[in-house]
Amino acid sequence: MATAIDVSRHLQCPICKNLFEDPVTMGCGHSFCQRCLHQHIRMSNQQCLLCQEPVYTRCSVNAALKAILQDFLHVQMADLSLYTGERGEIPCNICDENLPLRAVKSCLTCLLSYCERHLKSHQSLERHRGHKLVSPVERMDEKACRVHGRPLELYCKRDKRLMCTLCLKTGEDVVSLETERKEREAEQQNTIKGLESMTNQSENKLEDLQNNFKEYMAQIDREQREIKEVFAEVMDVVRRAEEDLLAPLEDGRRSLEKEEAEKTQQIKNKILKYREIIDQLNQNKNEQDDIYFLQSYPSVPAELKDDWTVSIDTELKFGSMKNINSSALVSIRTHLEKLFSFEVLIMDEETGNQSPELSQDGKKEEAK
Incomplete structure (x- = not known):
């Protein structure tokens, strides 16, 4: 052969x-x-x-x-897939290190990884029957005692650490890894249930908070609109009152301007007339001939004086302005009274509920 x-x-x-x-x-x-x-x-x-x-x-x-x-x-x-080569693949610890096969199992007792062929050899030995096999594990040296180099098979409850059989001392409270795992799994399950319950409660609180927040924002938006509407009405009243108050003043301005123009023209005409008489008198006073002096003497009013006074009527009728002002104030006060029924809602930080709000008649209502 x-x-x-x-x-x-x-x-x-x-x-x-x-x-x-x-x-x-x-x-x-x-x-x-x-x-x-x-x-x-x-x-x-x-x-x-x-x-x-x-x-x-x-x-x-x-x-x-x-x-x-x-x-x-x-x-x-x-079958090249049996050989290692890809990153992260775990090689067989028994194969030739230059061309190892890919491990299919790791032994937590021997602290070695085996390919399919060497795994059969491992399982064929009677003393290996009770060894615990798991999926291939990296860094098998971390599963061995750093002091004695033996597998970590026991758990010390007092010190809360893993140990090998050689680390065991008399009187220590130790259990197998399987026993400790069962206890931890039961504790783990209870912890998961508790966390799931707390998660559900938190989610419910979050939903309540978001709903109250939406209602709160809607209330703010609504009151903002109402306040803007009130002040828009107030500004409209103020604008109309301003127009009503300014209108007679503009009329008075135009009347005064007209009266000023008319009297100015009258005064200018008088001044021209006086200047003509002065010129005639100056010419006449230089006349040598007595007869011609008397014949050319200009006609002068017997008494030189103004028969009217220069004045402008600046009297304004503030009675109507006062009535307009009072009416505007009443209207503004009526619109502003609408603001007395507004109150911003405040959410409780812990419960997410809203504080009491005021109704339109100004009375408190209990938060729901």
Whole structure:
């Protein structure tokens, strides 16, 4: 019967430690991946990594070695998914470290991970029958006692820590990990129920708070609209009162302007007339001929005086203005009284309920 030989270690590149990819063989006989060898030559002296023999020529792909590699992959590694290589995969601790299979189980007693083949060997031994197997676990060393290196199998209730059998001292209250887990699971379930109950209560409070908040905001919006309407009416009353008060003043202004223009023109006419008489008198007084002086003497009024006084009627009838003012104040007071029934609601910080509000007649109502 032919004996199987593991040739995988001979098909690995000494540089990348993986199976050859486009293998090339140097003059010294050592083989490398073509890409790995080129990178090595660029970064260091042109010599073999293993024996330091100089490299004189550019190496070509070793066709024979590549064919052997392909046959190996087809026959020996038909199912590549059994081998580790992806990040996060846990390798078998028993396989060759250069090409380990992917672990399918971890033993919490042995603190080792096993592939399918080595797991069968592990389970075939009678002393391993009671070992606890779980899905592959990373960092198995964390599950061992740091002092004695043995599996952590016990839990100390007093110190609340995991320990191995060698850590156990007389009189310590210890239980198995399975027993402690059952107690913790029961406690965990009760904690979950309590938290779920508190979550439901909090959600109900949140819903009440949001509903009250919406009602509160709606109340604010409504009162804002009402207040704006009241002040719009007040401003309209003020505007109309302003127009009513300014109207007679504008009429008075126009009357005064007219009267001022008329009297100004009258005064100017009088001044022109007086200046003409003065000119005539000045001309006459220089006349040498007595007869002509008397014949050309201008006609002058017997008495020079103004027969009217210069005055402007500035009397305003404030009685009507007072009536307009009183009427406007009454109307404004009526509109402003609507504001007395407004009161902003305040939500309780803990319950989310609203404080009492005032009705339109000013009486308090109990919050609902």
